[in-house]
Amino acid sequence: MAENPNKLKLALPKGSLQERTLDLFEKAGYNVYVSNRGLRPTSDDSDLDLYLIRAQEVAQYISTGFIDCGITGLDWAQGHIDNLVDMAELPFSRASNRPTKWVLVVPEDSPIQSVQDLEGKRIATEGLDITKRYLAEKGVNCDLEFSWGATEVKVPDLVDAIVDVTETGNSIRANKLRIVDTLLSSFPHFYSSQQAAQNEWKKAKMERIVMMLQGAMFARDKVGLKLNLPKDKLDAVCDGLPSLRRPTVSPLLGEENWVALETIIEESVARKIIPDLKEQGAEGIIEYPLNKIVL
Numbered sequence: 001m002a003e004n005p006n007k008l009k010l011a012l013p014k015g016s017l018q019e020r021t022l023d024l025f026e027k028a029g030y031n032v033y034v035s036n037r038g039l040r041p042t043s044d045d046s047d048l049d050l051y052l053i054r055a056q057e058v059a060q061y062i063s064t065g066f067i068d069c070g071i072t073g074l075d076w077a078q079g080h081i082d083n084l085v086d087m088a089e090l091p092f093s094r095a096s097n098r099p100t101k102w103v104l105v106v107p108e109d110s111p112i113q114s115v116q117d118l119e120g121k122r123i124a125t126e127g128l129d130i131t132k133r134y135l136a137e138k139g140v141n142c143d144l145e146f147s148w149g150a151t152e153v154k155v156p157d158l159v160d161a162i163v164d165v166t167e168t169g170n171s172i173r174a175n176k177l178r179i180v181d182t183l184l185s186s187f188p189h190f191y192s193s194q195q196a197a198q199n200e201w202k203k204a205k206m207e208r209i210v211m212m213l214q215g216a217m218f219a220r221d222k223v224g225l226k227l228n229l230p231k232d233k234l235d236a237v238c239d240g241l242p243s244l245r246r247p248t249v250s251p252l253l254g255e256e257n258w259v260a261l262e263t264i265i266e267e268s269v270a271r272k273i274i275p276d277l278k279e280q281g282a283e284g285i286i287e288y289p290l291n292k293i294v295l
Contacts, residue, residue, distance in 0.1 A: 007047060007048075007049045008047055008048055008068050008069065008205050009049045009051065009069070010069050010070055010209075011050075011051045011052075011053045011061060011062065011067045011069070011071070011072075012032070012050060013053070013054070013058060013070075013071055013073075014052045014053055014054050015054055017055055017093075017094055018034075018052070019094075020092050020093070020094060022034065024213060024216055024217065025043075025213070027219070028213045028216040029291075029292070030043055030044070030045055031043060031044045032050065034052060039052045047205060051067060051070075055072045055073060056126075058072035058076065058077075059072050059077040059080040059081075059084060062083075062193045063083035064083075064193075065193045067193065068192065068196035069191060069192040069206050070190075070191060071189070071190055071191075072191065073187065073189070074089075074184070074186040074188075075184055075186035077189065077191060078130055079129040083193075083194060084192070084193070084194075087189075087191065087197075087206060087207070088189065088210045088213070088214060089187050089188075090187060090189065090190060090214075091187045092188065093187065093188075098167050100166070100186045101167070101185050101186070102127055102131075102182070102186070103165075103166055103169075103172070103182050103183065104123075104134075104179065104182075105152075105155070105161060105162050105164055105172055105177045105178065105180065106155065106160070106161045106178055107155055107156045107177060107178065108178045112160065114180065114181070115180065115181055118140055118142050120142070121142055121160035121161065122142065122143045122144075122160050123145070124144075124151055124154045124155075124161075124163075125146070125147055125163035126149070126165075127163055128144060128146055130163070130184055131163045131183065132144065152164065161180070190206070190209075192206055212292065216291060218292075218293045218294075218295065219290040219291055221266060221267050221268070222266055222293065223264070223265060223270055223287050224288045224290055225273075225286070225287055225288075226261070226286040226288070227260070227262075227283070227284060228252060228259070228261075228282065229258065229259055229260075229277075229280075229283075230258060230281045231256075231259050232257070233280050234249065234261070237277065237282070240276075241261075241265075241277075242263070242266070244264040248261070264293065
């Protein structure tokens with residue numbers, strides 16, 4: 001049976017990025033349904049053929065053309081980057097909005113102060129491609145071993161150093177370890193295969209998905225604000241009111257001396273600015289959540 005040309009094969013990252021990615025798709029307007037054991041999610045978009053694949057393997061399947069596109073970290077794409085089309089960076093991570101960092105780590109009391117001190121030493125890591133590229137750039141030769149996890153426990157008894165991933169550094173400090181250097185800072189990216197990027201329908205479909213995902217990300221931590229205001233207070237309020245561009249101001253029906261004002265602000269600003277607006281004579285103040293802001 002011939003493959004439907006108007007189906008987009010899209011890989012979502014299974015594992016630590018999974019929940020945040022599904023939340024992002026939901027805010028972007030795509031409802032994705034994942035069963036407890038299923039690796040083939042479904043969605044309310046009939047154009048999508050979804051796969052749930054470990055983030056470490058997504059780039060491999062895209063680069064070979066088996067999958068049209070997908071989301072994985074810049075870090076896991078390193079070994080396939082020449083065969084991928086980078087359509088967008090998506091600045092989120094598994095636990096925060098900070099980038100994931102791959103760091104060179106040693107015990108707190110280790111004499112190692114720089115990567116050059118690791119010449120001829122032993123390093124354990126899950127990120128072999130990242131570490132190999134880093135060591136080659138630094139001109140350092142080390143004995144590398146792949147780590148299946150729990151990498152922190154391997155120093156100093158089994159290896160001299162590790163290259164591990166962190167967002168906050170809390171786990172590193174808790175295990176009495178010290179960061180020597182940062183190899184790579186990584187956010188997830190939306191990647192396409194070269195074949196899909198050359199297909200007119202698939203390219204347009206991917207661009208629409210990326211637009212909606214970016215709109216959902218831009219709306220993150222922002223809220224809408226509506227209020228009614230005496231007209232003679234408008235200039236003073238607008239001078240101190242943050243907004244995406246400029247506030248929208250409309251007349252109130254039957255109220256010559258009042259206007260309605262609407263704007264978008266950072267959610268963290270709302271708790272400070274709403275009492276200020278009330279003191280300036282504003283009434284009917286409404287704060288409401290946002291799903292997407294498409295610029």
